[in-house]
Amino acid sequence: MSKSGLECLFNPSSVAVIGASPKKGKIGHDVLFNLKEYGFKGKIYPINPKDAEVMGEKCYPSVLDVKEDIDLAVFAIPAAAVIEVMKECGKKGIGSAIVITAGFKETGPEGKKLELELAAVAKEHNIRVLGPNCLGFISSTAHLNASFAAISPLPGDIAFFSQSGALCTAILDWAVKEKIGFSKFVSIGNKADISETDLLKSLGDDPDTKVILGYIEDVKDGKEFMRVAREVTAKKPVIICKAGGSKAGAKAASSHTGSLAGSDAAFDAAFAQTGIIRAETIEDLFDYAVAFSYQKLPQGPNLAIITNAGGPGIIAVDAVERSKYAKVASLSKETVDYLRGALPKTAALNNPVDVIGDADDQRYKIAVGSLLKDPGVDGLIVILTPQSSSKIKETADVLVSHRDGKPIFASFIGGKLVDKGVSILQDNKIPNYRFPERAISSFDIMVKHKNMTDLPKEAVKSFPADKARVKKIIDEAIKAGQKEIPEYTARDIIESYGFRIPKSTLAKDAAEAVAAASKTGYPVVMKIASPDILHKSDVGGVKVGLKDASQVEAAFNEMVKKAKAAVPNANILGVLIQEMAVGGKEVILGMTKDPQFGPMLMFGLGGIYVEVLKDVSFRIAPITPREAGEMIDSIKSVALLKGARGEKPADIDSIKEGLLRLSQMVTDFPMIKELDINPLKVFSAGDKGGSIAIDARISLDLEKK
Ligand code: ADP
Ligand code: MG
Numbered sequence: 001m002s003k004s005g006l007e008c009l010f011n012p013s014s015v016a017v018i019g020a021s022p023k024k025g026k027i028g029h030d031v032l033f034n035l036k037e038y039g040f041k042g043k044i045y046p047i048n049p050k051d052a053e054v055m056g057e058k059c060y061p062s063v064l065d066v067k068e069d070i071d072l073a074v075f076a077i078p079a080a081a082v083i084e085v086m087k088e089c090g091k092k093g094i095g096s097a098i099v100i101t102a103g104f105k106e107t108g109p110e111g112k113k114l115e116l117e118l119a120a121v122a123k124e125h126n127i128r129v130l131g132p133n134c135l136g137f138i139s140s141t142a143h144l145n146a147s148f149a150a151i152s153p154l155p156g157d158i159a160f161f162s163q164s165g166a167l168c169t170a171i172l173d174w175a176v177k178e179k180i181g182f183s184k185f186v187s188i189g190n191k192a193d194i195s196e197t198d199l200l201k202s203l204g205d206d207p208d209t210k211v212i213l214g215y216i217e218d219v220k221d222g223k224e225f226m227r228v229a230r231e232v233t234a235k236k237p238v239i240i241c242k243a244g245g246s247k248a249g250a251k252a253a254s255s256h257t258g259s260l261a262g263s264d265a266a267f268d269a270a271f272a273q274t275g276i277i278r279a280e281t282i283e284d285l286f287d288y289a290v291a292f293s294y295q296k297l298p299q300g301p302n303l304a305i306i307t308n309a310g311g312p313g314i315i316a317v318d319a320v321e322r323s324k325y326a327k328v329a330s331l332s333k334e335t336v337d338y339l340r341g342a343l344p345k346t347a348a349l350n351n352p353v354d355v356i357g358d359a360d361d362q363r364y365k366i367a368v369g370s371l372l373k374d375p376g377v378d379g380l381i382v383i384l385t386p387q388s389s390s391k392i393k394e395t396a397d398v399l400v401s402h403r404d405g406k407p408i409f410a411s412f413i414g415g416k417l418v419d420k421g422v423s424i425l426q427d428n429k430i431p432n433y434r435f436p437e438r439a440i441s442s443f444d445i446m447v448k449h450k451n452m453t454d455l456p457k458e459a460v461k462s463f464p465a466d467k468a469r470v471k472k473i474i475d476e477a478i479k480a481g482q483k484e485i486p487e488y489t490a491r492d493i494i495e496s497y498g499f500r501i502p503k504s505t506l507a508k509d510a511a512e513a514v515a516a517a518s519k520t521g522y523p524v525v526m527k528i529a530s531p532d533i534l535h536k537s538d539v540g541g542v543k544v545g546l547k548d549a550s551q552v553e554a555a556f557n558e559m560v561k562k563a564k565a566a567v568p569n570a571n572i573l574g575v576l577i578q579e580m581a582v583g584g585k586e587v588i589l590g591m592t593k594d595p596q597f598g599p600m601l602m603f604g605l606g607g608i609y610v611e612v613l614k615d616v617s618f619r620i621a622p623i624t625p626r627e628a629g630e631m632i633d634s635i636k637s638v639a640l641l642k643g644a645r646g647e648k649p650a651d652i653d654s655i656k657e658g659l660l661r662l663s664q665m666v667t668d669f670p671m672i673k674e675l676d677i678n679p680l681k682v683f684s685a686g687d688k689g690g691s692i693a694i695d696a697r698i699s700l701d702l703e704k705k
Contacts, residue, residue, distance in 0.1 A: 003071060005128030006194070006202050008095030010184070011142050012071035013042045016063050016094070018085055019077035020046030020054045027100055028076035030148040031136065032057075038138075038145035038152050045070060063092045070094045074136065074146050079103030082132070083117055090125025097122065098146055099132035105190045106133055119192040128198075134189025135165040141183055141208040156181020157210035158293050159203045161188055161196065163217045167282070179426040180290060183208040195220040197228050204232030211237050211292040213285055217244040222266070222597035226274050226620065233275035237292045237449050241279040242267050256676045257590025257602040260616050266594035269618040273627055275452045277445055284441070287433065291442035292449075294429040295407035300378035301447045302329035303440070304371045305352035307383040308359045308390065312413060313352035316381060316436040323440055325447040335374045342366045357387045361394035368398055372406055379446075381409045381439050386417035396424035403430055407446065409439035458624040462664050463657075466496035474669060474700065483700055487536070488529045488576055490696035494677060497665045499658065499693040503579040510556040516577035517552045525578040526555050528563045532570040534697055539566035544580060552577070581692050585641060585650045586679035589658055591621065591666045593673055593701075599666040601659060603631045605640060606679040613637070621663040628659040641682070648684035654691040655682055671704040 003011070015035060019028035028048070032055055035044055046054040049061040060066050063073060063085075073089050075082055079101050089097060104115035115132065122129045130137055136147025140155040151172050158180065162168050165187045172185065183206065186199055196216050203212045212232065219225045232238055242264070271278045279285035303326050307313035320328050329351050339349045343366060348354035353371065355363045364382065371377050384395055392412070399408055410425050410432040412418040425432040433439040470493050477485055485493070491501045503520055506529055507513035517524045528541030536542045540562035543555045556575055563572055586606030594600045597620045604616035617634045619627050632638060632655055643649035658680055666672050675698045682691040 003095055005095045005126065006198065008071040009098070009128060009130060009137065009194075010139060010202060010206070012096070012144065014045065014068065014070050014072070015040065015042065015144070015146060016045040016047050016066065016070045016073045018047045018063070018073055018075050020048050020051075020057075020059060021076075022051060022054050026076075027148045029055075031074050031076055031100070031146060034145040034147060034149065034152065039143040040145070041143060042071075043068065047073075063088050063094065066092070071096065072146065073097045075099040075101050075132075076148070077101060079111070079114060079132070083114070083121055086118060086121045086127065086129075087125070089127055090121065094127060096128045096130070098130045098134070098137055099189070099192070100134060100136055100148065101131070102133040104132045104192070115190060115192050122193055129193040130186070131189035132192060133165070135168045135187035137187070138182070138185040140181065140185075147185075147187065151176055153185050154179065154181035156183060156293065157208060158182050158213060158289050159184040159186070159206065159209040159211070160213045160215075161186040161199045161203075162215040163188055163191070163196075164215060165189065167215055171282070171286075175286075178286075180286065180293075183210075191220060197221065197225045200225070200232050200238065201228050204228070204235055209236070211239065211289055213289050214238070214240040215282070215285070216240060216242050219596055222270065222594070222620070226270050226597070229270075229274035229276055234453060237277060237288075238275070239277040239279050239285055239288050239292075240271065241282055241285045242271075256588065256610065256678055258592040258674045260590075260602065260604075260610070260614055261592045261594070261600060261618060265618040266597045266600050266620065269600060269620050270597055272630070273619060273623075275449070277449060287438050287442050288445050290429075290431040291407070291409070291446055294431050295403075295446070296405070297450045298378040298407050298443065298446055299450070301325055301327045302376055302378045303327065303443055304329045304331065304374070304377040304380050305383065305436075306355060306364065306367045306371065306380065307352050308355050308357055308364075308387065309383070309385040310354060312383045312385060312411070312436055313348075313354055316383060316411075316440060317352055319437045319440040323444040325451065326440060326444040329374070329377045331371070332374050332376055335370050338370050339367065342370075358389045359387075360389060361391040361398050364395045365398045368402055368408075372402060372408075377406065379407045379409070379443050381411060381436060381443070383436055384410070384412045384418065384421070386414045392418055392421035393424060396421035396430075399430050400424065400428040403428065407443065409433065409443060411436045411439045455626070458626050460622045460624055460663070461660055463498055463661055465498060465661070465664065465668075467668060469496045470665070470669060474671060477700055478671070478702055481702065482531060483702060484531065484534055485698040485700065486529070486531055486534055487527065487695055487697060488573070490675075490698045491693070493698060494662075494665070494693055494696050497661045499661065499677070499680075500690065501693050502581055504576045506574050507556070507577050508574040510553045513556045513575055513577055514549045514552050517546065518549065520577055520579050523547050523580045524552065525580045526552065526559060527576040527578060528559055529573045529576050530563065530567070530570045531573075532567055533563060533572075536695075539563050581681050581694060584681035584683045584691070586694075587641070587655060587682055588616075588676065588678040589655075589662055589680055590677065591662060591672065591675040594620070599670075599672075601631070601663055601666070603655070603659060604635055605637045609635075609637045609640075622667045623659065623663045625656065625660060628656040628663075631659060632656065643684075648686045650682045651685040651689035651691060653685075654689060655680070658691060658693075671701050672698055673701040673704075674699040
C-alpha cells in the first residue's frame with residue numbers, strides 16, 4: 001500500500017531537493033547538506049538543470065528524470081517557478097512537498113493569488129504541502145532534516161510546530177544548549193495546505209511524541225481544530241503559545257457581549273474546552289514541556305518542598321498557595337519522626353523541609369528518599385542555593401537516582417557554581433528551573449492536566465424548544481431586512497427556548513397603557529418599544545415601579561417625547577407594560593460570533609461587574625453542562641452569586657440551564673450574530689428559585705441562511 005501524503009512527509013523513503021545547489025549559503029545547498037549530515041537513510045535526489053553532481057550525489061534536471069519513486073520534494077527555488085515544478089511533482093506521483101520558498105501570501109495580494117494557485121495544484125495532484133515560506137521539517141526519529149536550519153535538534157520526545165520560522169531557529173539553538181530534544185520539529189509557514197490541525201492529529205498518533213508544543217498566530221478552521229484537539233489532549237499534553245490578536249475582535253460590536261469579547265477570548269475558551277494548555281510566553285512553553293517530557297504525571301496535587309535556605313523555601317510555599325491546583329503537602333507523622341532522627345536539630349521538619357545551609361548531598365538524600373515515600377506527597381521540588389559546604393554535583397546525582405517515580409523538580413538557584421549540577425540534571429532529564437516559582441507553575445499545570453484527563457466525557461444536552469416559532473420570527477425579520485431585533489420581539493424568541501419572561505403588553509397610547517397596567521397589576525415597568533432603539537435606558541425609555549394609573553399615563557407621554565427627542569426618526573410602536581420582577585440578582589448571558597470558532601457564549605454578573613470590571617467568561621457553543629458550570633465558576637465575582645456575607649445563594653442551576661438553552665438556540669440558528677440577555681434576574685435557590693429574562697436583544701446576519 002502506498003503511503004498517505006502526511007506519512008510521505010513524516011517518514012519518507014526518498015527525498016528530492018529541488019534547487020539543490022553546490023554553493024554554500026544557498027538554501028538549496030543547506031537543505032541538501034542538512035539531509036546528508038543528519039544521517040537520512042533513504043535516497044536523496046538533488047534536482048537542478050545546471051549541475052551533473054551536487055555534494056557527491058548525482059543531480060537530475062527534473063524530478064521526471066528520476067526513475068525511482070520519490071516520497072517528498074523540498075522546494076528551494078524562486079516563487080515564480082514553484083507552480084510549474086509542483087505540476088511535475090504531481091506527474092511524478094510525489095506524495096508530499098515542503099515549500100521553503102517565500103514570496104507568497106506574506107507579500108500581498110499577488111502573493112496570495114500565487115499561494116491559492118499552489119494550494120489548488122497540490123490538491124489536484126494529491127500532494128500534501130508544508131509551507132510555503134517556512135524553515136522546513138525535521139524528524140529526529142526518521143533522521144530527516146529537511147530544513148535550512150543552522151543547527152540540528154537533539155533527539156527527544158517533544159514535538160514542536162511553529163507558525164514563525166524565525167522562532168524555530170532561535171528555539172533550535174537554545175534547546176541544544178539546554179539539552180532539550182525533539183521528536184519532530186515543524187515550521188508550518190503560511191499553511192497553504194497542511195495546518196496546525198493536521199499536525200496536531202499526526203503528532204497525536206505519533207508514538208515517538210510524548211508532548212506536543214505549538215506556537216500559533218491563528219487557526220484555519222476553529223471547529224475542526226477543537227474536534228481534533230479534544231481527541232489528542234486525551235492522549236498526550238498539548239501546550240500552545242498563541243500570539244497576535246485577530247482584528248475581528250476590534251470590529252465595532254453593537255452588543256455588550258460583542259464589545260467585551262477581546263480577540264483572544266475565543267482562544268482562551270477553545271483551549272479550556274479542549275484541554276489544551278495555554279502557555280502565555282515561550283518561556284512557559286518550554287518550562288511546561290520539559291516537565292511533561294521528563295516526568296510521569298503527578299497522581300495528586302500535593303507538593304513537598306526541600307530547601308537548604310529559608311527564603312527560597314518561603315517563596316516556594318507562597319507560590320504553591322497562589323497556584324490554582326497545587327497544594328502544600330502535609331507530611332505524615334512517620335515521615336516527620338524519621339526526619340527528626342536523621343536531620344540536625346536545627347532542620348525544619350514540616351513542609352518545606354529545610355535541611356539547613358550546611359547540608360551536603362547525604363542530607364538531601366535522607367530528605368528526598370523519605371518525602372518521596374510519604375503517601376501524602378505527589379511531587380517534590382528540591383531547592384539548592386550554593387553554600388560553601390554544598391555538594392552540588394552529588395546532590396544532582398541524588399535526584400537522578402530517584403527519578404522515574406513521582407515527579408521531581410529541581411531549582412538549583414545561582415549561576416556559575418550551580419551549573420555543574422544543572423548539567424547533570426539536564427543530561428538525566430530532571431527538569432531544573434532557575435527559580436522555584438517556575439517549577440511550581442509547571443507542577444501546577446501538570447496537576448491541571450491530570451485533573452482534566454480524569455474527567456469523564458460529557459455530551460451536549462438538549463431541551464425541548466419551539467424551533468418553528470423562532471424560525472418564523474427570524475424569517476420575517478430577514479425578509480423585512482431587519483438586522484436588529486429589540487426586546488419586544490426578542491423575548492418571544494428566547495421564550496421559545498424555555499426562558500421565563502415577564503408578562504408584557506404593547507400599549508399604543510396612554511389609555512391603552514393604563515388599561516394594560518391595571519390588568520398586569522401594580523407596580524409595573526414601562527419600556528419604549530421601537531426597532532430603532534436598542535439601549536432603552538439611554539433615551540429615558542425604561543421606568544420601573546410605577547404604582548398607579550396617573551403615574552403610568554404621565555410616564556407614557558414623557559417616555560415617547562424623550563425617545564423622539566433622542567432619536568428623531570425613530571419608528572415608535574408604543575410602550576411595553578411589563579410585570580415587575582422583584583428581588584433577585586442580575587446576570588448577563590450573551591453570544592457573539594468569533595470569526596474562527598463561531599458562536600461564543602458569554603456570562604457575567606450585571607451592573608458594574610460587567611460594565612466596569614469586565615468580569616466575564618466565554619465558551620464556544622455548543623457547551624456541555626460541565627462547561628456551563630465552568631463559565632459561572634470562572635468569573636471572579638462568583639462568590640456574590642454563591643451567597644457572600646450571609647446572603648442567600650442564587651439559583652446557579654437555573655443560570656446553567658439558561659446557558660445551555662442559549663447554546664442550543666444559537667447552534668440551531670446560525671443567522672443569529674449577536675445576542676444579549678441583559679439582565680437575567682436570578683432568584684435565590686432557597687426561595688422559589690429560578691430566573692427570569694428581563695431584557696433581550698438579538699442581531700441577525702442577513703446573509704446567512
Ligand atoms: P435597556 O438595557 O434597554 O436599557 P432593560 O430592559 O434592561 O433596558 O431595563 C433596564 C433595567 O431596568 C434592567 O437592568 C433592570 O434592572 C430594570 N428592569 C427592567 N425591566 C424590569 C422588570 N420587568 N422587572 C424588574 N426590573 C426591571
Ligand atoms: Mg438591558
